[in-house]
Amino acid sequence: MKILVLISQVPDTTARIAFTNNNTQYDANGVTFIVNPYDEWYALVRALELKEAAGAGSVTSITVGGADNEATIRKALAIGADDAVRIDVAALEAYQVACEVAAYAKDKGFDLILAGKETIDFNGGQVGAMVAELLDLPYVPLASKLDVAGTTATVERDVPGGVEVLELQLPAVIGAAKGMAEQRIPNMRGIMAARTKPLTVVPSSNPASVASTVQFELPPAKGAVKMIPAEEAGKLIELLHTEAKVI
Amino acid sequence: MSTIVFIDTRGGKLPKAAQEAVTYASQLEGGPVTAVTFGDAQGLETLGAQGASKVVVARGVSTVDGQQLTKLVCDVAAAEGATTIVCVSDATGKAVAPRVAARLKAGHVAGTIGLPQGNRFTRNVFSGKARAQVEVTSATRVISLSPNSIPIGTGGGSATVQEHAGDLGPSRITVKELRKAGSGIPLPEAERVVSAGRGMKGPENWGPVEELANLLHAATACSRPVADMHWRPHHEHVGQTGVAIRPNLYIAIGISGAIQHLAGVNQSKVICVINKDPEAPFFKAADYGIVGDAFEVLPKLIEAAKKLNAER
Ligand SMILES: Cc1cc2nc3c(=O)[nH]c(=O)nc-3n(C[C@H](O)[C@H](O)[C@H](O)COP(=O)(O)OP(=O)(O)OC[C@H]3O[C@@H](n4cnc5c(N)ncnc54)[C@H](O)[C@@H]3O)c2cc1C
Numbered sequence: 286m287k288i289l290v291l292i293s294q295v296p297d298t299t300a301r302i303a304f305t306n307n308n309t310q311y312d313a314n315g316v317t318f319i320v321n322p323y324d325e326w327y328a329l330v331r332a333l334e335l336k337e338a339a340g341a342g343s344v345t346s347i348t349v350g351g352a353d354n355e356a357t358i359r360k361a362l363a364i365g366a367d368d369a370v371r372i373d374v375a376a377l378e379a380y381q382v383a384c385e386v387a388a389y390a391k392d393k394g395f396d397l398i399l400a401g402k403e404t405i406d407f408n409g410g411q412v413g414a415m416v417a418e419l420l421d422l423p424y425v426p427l428a429s430k431l432d433v434a435g436t437t438a439t440v441e442r443d444v445p446g447g448v449e450v451l452e453l454q455l456p457a458v459i460g461a462a463k464g465m466a467e468q469r470i471p472n473m474r475g476i477m478a479a480r481t482k483p484l485t486v487v488p489s490s491n492p493a494s495v496a497s498t499v500q501f502e503l504p505p506a507k508g509a510v511k512m513i514p515a516e517e518a519g520k521l522i523e524l525l526h527t528e529a530k531v532i
Numbered sequence: 533m534s535t536i537v538f539i540d541t542r543g544g545k546l547p548k549a550a551q552e553a554v555t556y557a558s559q560l561e562g563g564p565v566t567a568v569t570f571g572d573a574q575g576l577e578t579l580g581a582q583g584a585s586k587v588v589v590a591r592g593v594s595t596v597d598g599q600q601l602t603k604l605v606c607d608v609a610a611a612e613g614a615t616t617i618v619c620v621s622d623a624t625g626k627a628v629a630p631r632v633a634a635r636l637k638a639g640h641v642a643g644t645i646g647l648p649q650g651n652r653f654t655r656n657v658f659s660g661k662a663r664a665q666v667e668v669t670s671a672t673r674v675i676s677l678s679p680n681s682i683p684i685g686t687g688g689g690s691a692t693v694q695e696h697a698g699d700l701g702p703s704r705i706t707v708k709e710l711r712k713a714g715s716g717i718p719l720p721e722a723e724r725v726v727s728a729g730r731g732m733k734g735p736e737n738w739g740p741v742e743e744l745a746n747l748l749h750a751a752t753a754c755s756r757p758v759a760d761m762h763w764r765p766h767h768e769h770v771g772q773t774g775v776a777i778r779p780n781l782y783i784a785i786g787i788s789g790a791i792q793h794l795a796g797v798n799q800s801k802v803i804c805v806i807n808k809d810p811e812a813p814f815f816k817a818a819d820y821g822i823v824g825d826a827f828e829v830l831p832k833l834i835e836a837a838k839k840l841n842a843e844r
Contacts, residue, residue, distance in 0.1 A: 298772060298792050322773060348616045383634060403771055405795075407657050407664075409642035414598065414630035422657070423704040424598050426626045429766065439708070443767035444623055445718025450709040451596055460626075463773050464766055493776075495670040496639030499652065502663050504798075510815055516825025519836030521804060524820065526840055527800045532724065532748050532779040 286342035286433065288332040289390055290366065291400040291412060293348060293376065294357040295321045298405065304501040311406075311501070320357050323401025323461055325364065330466035332399050333365045335433055343367045345395075349376045349385045362479035363471035369482065374489035378495065379407075383415030384492030389422060396455045397438070402427050402462040407498075410460065417458035425451055429464030535562035535616040536609045537584070538632075541573035542595060548684065549620045549677075551582050555685035556677050559647055562616035568608045571595055580691035582684060590696040594703035598627035603700045605632050610822075621676040622720060631674045635788070639668030639734075643678045645778075659772050659795030680778045681722045699781050711782040717767065722751035724781040727770060727797070729755035731786020731807065731826055735763035740830040741785060747837035753777070755787045771796035786826045789814020806830075815818025 296302075296316045301313040319325075329346065336342045346361040347370040348354050358369045372385040390398065400413035410426065410504075417424030429448075430441035433455065440451045440459060469477075513521050525532045537557035539550035550569075557565045567584040567660075569576065576587040590604050605628060608709060609617055619629035621643040633640035642651040644666075648654075652665040671775075719725065726745040731737065745752045752768060759769035770777055772795035782800035786807065787793060794817055797803070805818040808825050815821045822829055 296658070298659075298795075302658045304662070330837050365557055379630070379640065380634065383630075405659055407774070408655075408659060410626050411630035411633075411640060414627060415634040417598070418602065418631035418634040421599075424627060424631070425596075425705065427594070427623055442623070443765075444710075445720065445767070446709055447712040447767075449596070449707060450711070451705050452663070452708050453705040463769070493637065495633075495637060496641070496666055496668045498657075498664045499667045500665040501657070502665075504660070504663060507817060508819070510818045510821045512821045512823070515822055515829055517808075517821050518824065518829045518832035519839075520823060521820055522833055522836035525781065525802070525804070529781070531802050532837075 286335060286339050286396045287394060288336060288342065288344045289393070289395040290324065290329045290332045290344060290346050290361070291386060291398070292324045292329065292346045292357060292361045293321045293404050294318045294350065294354050295404050295406045298322070302503070308501045309499065318357065320360050321401050322403045323403065325361070327398035327461035327463065327467040328401050329361055329364055329366065330432055330469050331461060332397070333469070334466060335397070339441045345370060347372070347386055347389060349374065349382045351375055358484060359479045361370040362470065362482045363475040364469050365475060367482065369484045371484060371486050372489060373486050378494065379409050379411035380415060380495050381492050383412045383419060385415050386412070387419035388490035389487055390416070396436070397433070398422070398456070398458040400458065400460050402460045413458050413460040420458070422456055422458050423453050424458040424460070425453065426460040427462045428459050428461050431459055431461070431465055485519055533563035534612045534614045535560060535618065535632070536566045536568055536605060536612060536614040537565060537618040538568045538601070538605045538625070538628060539620060540622065541569045541576065544569050546573065546575060546578065547721065548620060549679040551684045552679065552682050553618055553620045553677050554579050554582035554584050556647070556682050557616070557618040557687065558688070560616055560618070562676070566608060566612050566614070568605055570601065570604065571587045576693045577679045579688045581686050581688045583688045584691040586770060587693045588696050588774070589689045589693060590700065591824065593700055594705060596627070596707055597703045597705045598631050600700040600703055601628045602631040602635060604696060607698050608633055608696070609636070617672070617674045619674065619676045621678045624699065625676050626793070627707045629674055633674040636672050637670060638672035638674050640674040641666045641668065642676050644675055645678050647682070655712050656799060660776065660798040661795065678778065680723070717749070717751040719753055719770070719775055720777060722777070722779050724748050724750035724755050725777060725779045725800075726750045726783045726785070727753035727755070727787060728758070728785040729787030730757050737827070738764070740834060744830060744837060747834065747841060750781070755793055784814055788812050789817060
């Protein structure tokens with residue numbers, strides 16, 4: 286089984302969020318970047334598990350971004366990807382990223398393409414679906430479980446009020462959510478091996494731009510918290526009814 | 533010029549998120565609004581109240597196949613000459629809206645939280661820690677609306693309902709099974725949420741949490757460790773790696789308020805925090821706070837909620 290995993294780099298979950306250039310750009314100054322958790326913990330690890338279970342195949346990681354993505358890519362290799370691809374252009378928008386990935390993947394015969402359900406910086410959850418459309422493949426978002434038998438994939442996902450079990454034929458694109466796998470910490474051997482695994486740098490296919498993020502802002506500050514003594518806890522319900530008017 | 537709004541109308545009555553999306557579409561001023569849906573929903577003509585002039589419904593189509601649903605939306609959009617396509621940012625919308633955008637080479641705004649200013653749509657980024665304005669530069673635009681972003685419109689007339697006749701191709705995804713976890717209010721569209729964390733000590737102690745939620749007509753949620761330890765089902769897990777919600781009321785009981793938890797709930801309109809530790813970080817994000825033991829505070833809240841319900 287030939288698997289492609291989409292990997293992106295995001296600010297650490299505890300990173301300070303600030304903007305520069307008249308609030309038109311994220312201020313990356315002093316920020317630690319990590320591999321997007323959905324890509325790393327779920328998509329990549331499940332891809333490796335499926336390859337291991339099949340006893341054959343390959344797992345390729347693909348990243349759209351400049352040379353500053355090197356650490357992210359090496360981490361994916363250290364966790365176990367066989368090789369990596371980097372499309373050498375800054376990632377600006379979902380459609381652009383999807384076009385770059387689709388242009389690369391088009392003739393490569395991947396059986397399965399895995400993406401994280403969303404990135405934790407832009408929270409769009411669009412790239413997987415767009416890649417699927419551009420490659421004319423089925424796509425399931427928000428998958429919390431993925432099994433493959435032959436060319437049939439079984440996917441579970443949480444839907445409001447329950448769990449839905451879906452079946453589809455490969456090749457397909459799947460958006461990985463929590464539950465699909467458990468995080469793997471790279472060991473020393475993996476980290477050493479990652480240094481010599483192949484990383485192919487591919488030029489951009491120059492997709493059209495259809496949307497852009499033009500301005501950022503921080504959300505309005507919260508007012509002061511109103512404390513209610515524990516002995517009078519019932520007052521909270523009253524206040525929610527008469528003051529906040531939410532019940 | 534016209535507007536298409538694609539909605540999931542499954543379940544007994546028309547979902548709130550669907551009515552919100554139709555309202556939103558009619559307020560975008562993109563021409564007459566045609567709602568597109570699928571499945572066996574009845575009463576679709578009532579979407580006229582939210583501003584739809586027509587509803588096109590594909591009765592036999594798969595409910596989960598994004599390719600068929602994308603073809604449905606694009607076929608209707610072409611027939612209507614639509615340049616604006618509104619979707620809901622839910623599980624169905626996420627499988628369809630980006631596909632429609634890619635197919636039409638249109639810009640997509642993923643999860644906007646209100647009406648645009650001019651050409652600029654606001655959405656939450658960095659897990660609710662900031663907002664971004666997105667400008668669509670393509671001729672056609674696809675806009676996904678986050679639930680709970682707009683009051684539902686009323687006062688429109690009745691919409692004409694029309695069955696979609698065209699061929700949508702084969703379905704490549706089939707539903708094998710739907711395991712119900714309960715009949716509660718779906719978390720993403722709940723207006724009120726009662727949530728509890730590791731401070732509840734064990735799954736056997738959730739009775740009062742559920743009782744309070746019932747009394748307040750609220751959905752229940754939990755922190756990540758609670759779902760990881762299988763005290764509560766995974767679909768209740770809110771936060772950065774769980775569901776992100778924006779209810780009017782979020783009550784957090786025995787949850788410390790870690791940044792990754794806040795990321796999923798910080799857009800709630802009113803936040804109440806009950807924690808025995810006065811230093812719990814959650815108090816900084818709260819509108820109302822009670823420092824106290826959950827096991828003593830909950831019965832008082834339940835009693836007060838019963839009293840309030842009896843008075844109304
Ligand atoms: C990358 C990443 C992603 C994450 N994503 C998420 C996410 O999506 N959602 C999420 O929730 N977490 C997430 N986490 C975990 C997060 O950092 C916290 O560990 C988690 O939210 C803590 O859960 P908790 O508040 O229930 O438990 P704790 O941190 O153990 O807090 C329990 C709280 O209960 C209080 N308490 C104890 N007993 C009582 C009592 N009797 N009465 C009242 N209060 C009491 C304590 O004072 C404490 O504040 C993530 C972490 C990482 C690193």
